[in-house]
Amino acid sequence: xxxxxxxxxxxxxxxxxxxxxxxxxxxxxxxxxxxxxxxxxxxxxxxxxxxxxxxxxxxxxxxxxxxxxxxxxxxxxxxxxxxxxxxxxxxxxxxxxxxxxxxxxxxxxxxxxxxxxxxxxxxxxxxxxxxxxxxxxxxxxxxxxxxxxxxxxxxxxxxxxxxxxxxxxxxxxxxxxxxxxxxxxxxxxxxxxxxxxxxxxxxxxxxxxxxxxxxxxxxxxxxxxxxxxxxxxxxxxxxxxxxxxxxxxxxxxxxxxxxxxxxxxxxxxxxxxxxxxxxxxxxxxxxxxxxxxxxxxxxxxxxxxxxxxxxxxxxxxxxxxxxxxxxxxxxxxxxxxxxxxxxxxxxxxxxxxxxxxxxxxxxxxxxxxxxxxxxxxxxxxxxxxxxxxxxxxxxxxxxxxxxxx
Amino acid sequence: xxxxxxxxxxxxxxxxxxxxxxxxxxxxxxxxxxxxxxxxxxxxxxxxxxxxxxxxxxxxxxxxxxxxxxxxxxxxxxxxxxxxxxxxxxxxxxxxxxxxxxxxxxxxxxxxxxxxxxxxxxxxxxxxxxxxxxxxxxxxxxxxxxxxxxxxxxxxxxxxxxxxxxxxxxxxxxxxxxxxxxxxxxxxxxxxxxxxxxxxxxxxxxxxxxxxxxxxxxxxxxxxxxxxxxxxxxxxxxxxxxxxxxxxxxxxxxxxxxxxxxxxxxxxxxxxxxxxxxxxxxxxxxxxxxxxxxxxxxxxxxxxxxxxxxxxxxxxxxxxxxxxxxxxxxxxxxxxxxxxxxxxxxxxxxxxxxxxxxxxxxxxxxxxxxxxxxxxxxxxxxxxxxxxxxxxxxxxxxxxxxxxx
Numbered sequence: 001x002x003x004x005x006x007x008x009x010x011x012x013x014x015x016x017x018x019x020x021x022x023x024x025x026x027x028x029x030x031x032x033x034x035x036x037x038x039x040x041x042x043x044x045x046x047x048x049x050x051x052x053x054x055x056x057x058x059x060x061x062x063x064x065x066x067x068x069x070x071x072x073x074x075x076x077x078x079x080x081x082x083x084x085x086x087x088x089x090x091x092x093x094x095x096x097x098x099x100x101x102x103x104x105x106x107x108x109x110x111x112x113x114x115x116x117x118x119x120x121x122x123x124x125x126x127x128x129x130x131x132x133x134x135x136x137x138x139x140x141x142x143x144x145x146x147x148x149x150x151x152x153x154x155x156x157x158x159x160x161x162x163x164x165x166x167x168x169x170x171x172x173x174x175x176x177x178x179x180x181x182x183x184x185x186x187x188x189x190x191x192x193x194x195x196x197x198x199x200x201x202x203x204x205x206x207x208x209x210x211x212x213x214x215x216x217x218x219x220x221x222x223x224x225x226x227x228x229x230x231x232x233x234x235x236x237x238x239x240x241x242x243x244x245x246x247x248x249x250x251x252x253x254x255x256x257x258x259x260x261x262x263x264x265x266x267x268x269x270x271x272x273x274x275x276x277x278x279x280x281x282x283x284x285x286x287x288x289x290x291x292x293x294x295x296x297x298x299x300x301x302x303x304x305x306x307x308x309x310x311x312x313x314x315x316x317x318x319x320x321x322x323x324x325x326x327x328x329x330x331x332x333x334x335x336x337x338x339x340x341x342x343x344x345x346x347x348x349x350x351x352x353x354x355x356x357x358x359x360x361x362x363x364x365x366x367x368x369x370x371x372x373x374x375x376x377x378x379x380x381x382x383x384x385x386x387x388x389x390x391x392x393x394x395x396x397x398x399x400x401x402x403x404x405x
Numbered sequence: 406x407x408x409x410x411x412x413x414x415x416x417x418x419x420x421x422x423x424x425x426x427x428x429x430x431x432x433x434x435x436x437x438x439x440x441x442x443x444x445x446x447x448x449x450x451x452x453x454x455x456x457x458x459x460x461x462x463x464x465x466x467x468x469x470x471x472x473x474x475x476x477x478x479x480x481x482x483x484x485x486x487x488x489x490x491x492x493x494x495x496x497x498x499x500x501x502x503x504x505x506x507x508x509x510x511x512x513x514x515x516x517x518x519x520x521x522x523x524x525x526x527x528x529x530x531x532x533x534x535x536x537x538x539x540x541x542x543x544x545x546x547x548x549x550x551x552x553x554x555x556x557x558x559x560x561x562x563x564x565x566x567x568x569x570x571x572x573x574x575x576x577x578x579x580x581x582x583x584x585x586x587x588x589x590x591x592x593x594x595x596x597x598x599x600x601x602x603x604x605x606x607x608x609x610x611x612x613x614x615x616x617x618x619x620x621x622x623x624x625x626x627x628x629x630x631x632x633x634x635x636x637x638x639x640x641x642x643x644x645x646x647x648x649x650x651x652x653x654x655x656x657x658x659x660x661x662x663x664x665x666x667x668x669x670x671x672x673x674x675x676x677x678x679x680x681x682x683x684x685x686x687x688x689x690x691x692x693x694x695x696x697x698x699x700x701x702x703x704x705x706x707x708x709x710x711x712x713x714x715x716x717x718x719x720x721x722x723x724x725x726x727x728x729x730x731x732x733x734x735x736x737x738x739x740x741x742x743x744x745x746x747x748x749x750x751x752x753x754x755x756x757x758x759x760x761x762x763x764x765x766x767x768x769x770x771x772x773x774x775x776x777x778x779x780x781x782x783x784x785x786x787x788x789x790x791x792x793x794x795x796x797x798x799x800x801x802x803x804x805x806x807x808x809x810x
Contacts, residue, residue: 169547
């Protein structure tokens with residue numbers, strides 16, 4: 001087991017808050033002295049998550065605790081999912097059926113198996129205790145917090161101010177999450193920074209139950225590809241852990257330079273000194289830094305070999321303007337041509353590089369369309385192109401080869 | 406069965422609000438047409454109530470509905486009592502055990518048997534349904550109202566403004582009360598005016614459950630003996646239904662004249678025209694009106710004969726200054742006398758007319774102590790009194806006769 005100082009150094013990396021830090025040090029000291037691992041809680045509601053890099057931030061911290069010899073306890077909130085956690089959201093979420101929730105839970109475990117060691121994780125479902133609770137038990141639970149305290153939560157405050165309804169059942173959520181900590185005797189709970197309130201409720205309930213309260217370790221919110229908003233599915237600014245290597249690599253290459261430091265810190269295992277070198281313009285060109293970052297990320301989800309190939313493919317396509325080796329061939333009917341030619345926008349549609357003529361025109365006007373062995377840029381959507389078998393056409397990152405039929 | 410118009414005339418008497426009145430008319434019309442009685446709900450939490458005249462106001466309305474041929478449904482909130490209703494209170498109430506609650510329920514039924522016909526009443530305990538509810542059921546219930554709506558309740562608003570904590574479990578109360586209406590399919594719910602919010606929640610839950618919503622009939626709050634504040638045990642301005650006839654009569658005689666109209670309307674069966682005559686100074690002296698009111702009240706709880714006796718006794722004591730016929734004799738030890746005498750304040754203590762010498766002095770100074778056949782007023786607490794068997798002593802409305810031993 002590593003020393004307390006070594007453990008703290010690794011735990012501190014990239015976290016937002018440790019509340020209270022002194023208690024974590026004491027817990028680690030006791031753990032080192034007795035050889036007894038700490039119980040590290042992380043909970044999610046299986047509401048149908050496409051796990052993306054944003055989700056991996058606290059999960060990677062959980063894996064770190066596993067590597068340090070501690071016991072990861074993953075709470076599948078199959079009961080809380082039936083409520084819908086309002087944290088960080090501005091409206092009441094739809095409720096799911098128990099069957100949907102269970103299917104989601106299984107799917108979620110599969111997705112995160114690339115981030116944490118699921119085999120060594122204690123996986124528990126909070127329906128195990130909540131389904132046994134009576135109305136009276138719920139009352140005892142709700143008696144432990146005041147309405148005023150509940151409304152101090154940032155998102156609730158905002159919803160009150162904006163007049164957005166808060167369903168009363170949403171107030172049960174933080175209490176349920178807190179009760180989970182009591183049930184599993186958590187030493188530490190991990191979560192995004194917007195979870196701090198819920199995590200603190202856990203401390204309170206543990207104290208009321210005569211337990212030593214957990215330490216709350218919160219992670220910052222990962223910025224999405226746009227470099228501004230949090231990574232999220234609805235914002236379409238995410239990299240999914242299940243996406244192909246080329247997609248993960250290509251999307252990573254598109255992030256603003258300013259994101260490099262956050263992404264390296266939260267998404268790779270590189271030490272702070274390395275990150276410093278990689279994000280210093282004088283020492284590493286941003287393009288090279290992004291390639292390293294992209295390789296790091298692909299390596300996590302597809303392995304080292306795939307990372308090398310993803311980088312090579314990307315460089316072939318974009319850095320040197322060459323077509324990749326495995327371009328998709330699409331049939332074009334000779335009868336659709338006019339004197340062996342087609343206007344560029346029609347060709348793009350025929351090759352499924354654009355869903356409509358209008359979209360095709362926009363692609364050309366955006367400067368992303370090149371044609372032929374020399375990949376000459378086309379600037380007029382109506383420009384007539386001589387269509388022959390083997391003609392290479394590129395729109396953005398997509399390539400097609402014509403097969404005349 | 407009386408006509409709808411006749412029923413409405415009686416129901417309207419002395420009520421604060423009927424929400425919505427048109428719906429009550431429709432329900433009564435259907436009831437008259439089909440001969441099917443309406444289900445009239447009244448609920449109380451058996452939290453240890455000494456039933457006083459204030460409590461009888463909605464209960465008397467329930468009895469009226471019984472007399473009109475409708476079905477009274479009394480909810481004993483044995484489950485809600487475990488929460489504690491915050492209505493009209495400014496702080497969180499202590500919770501009771503289930504055993505205390507059941508003992509209270511039995512005691513309550515006994516007390517109110519003088520007001521409603523308990524035999525013809527459907528008496529139900531809401532623990533019958535709430536004890537079967539799961540956490541999920543509670544969530545479904547709480548999902549039916551928003552925090553914002555809950556905080557519109559007057560007393561909650563005040564507590565938020567004054568910074569007095571509202572325990573989250575108190576928010577469950579209105580929902581439980583509303584669910585009671587769903588469970589028993591209430592047509593009408595009775596309650597004090599401060600209950601309107603809770604009653605309206607019942608309408609909402611019934612509609613959500615596909616039921617015809619109940620009509621809310623609220624009663625005004627009865628003023629206590631002081632004529633200013635609501636009647637309540639803690640304010641010591643109440644008349645208990647279990648008190649002796651003489652106490653009920655005497656206390657009624659002490660109310661301010663201005664209360665006569667409210668008390669006649671809410672506590673007697675007299676028709677509005679009679680009440681008008683009785684509260685018109687030109688036609689009825691207030692003293693006579695109060696005697697009638699006192700007799701009406703005593704008749705409710707002790708019968709007509711007791712009412713006649715209570716009035717006669719009171720007149721003998723106060724109107725003509727005579728001692729009542731059945732004065733309690735108290736032994737005074739001859740050995741405690743000093744030359745056959747005692748200072749007045751010591752005599753009052755010896756006769757249990759005052760708990761302490763200081764209290765006895767205050768009684769004398771207040772001018773309420775008279776002694777002997779002639780009932781001479783004593784003005785000096787230290788005045789020496791010759792103590793003999795048969796000596797009559799009065800302090801306020803209490804009389805004692807000495808038996809020397």
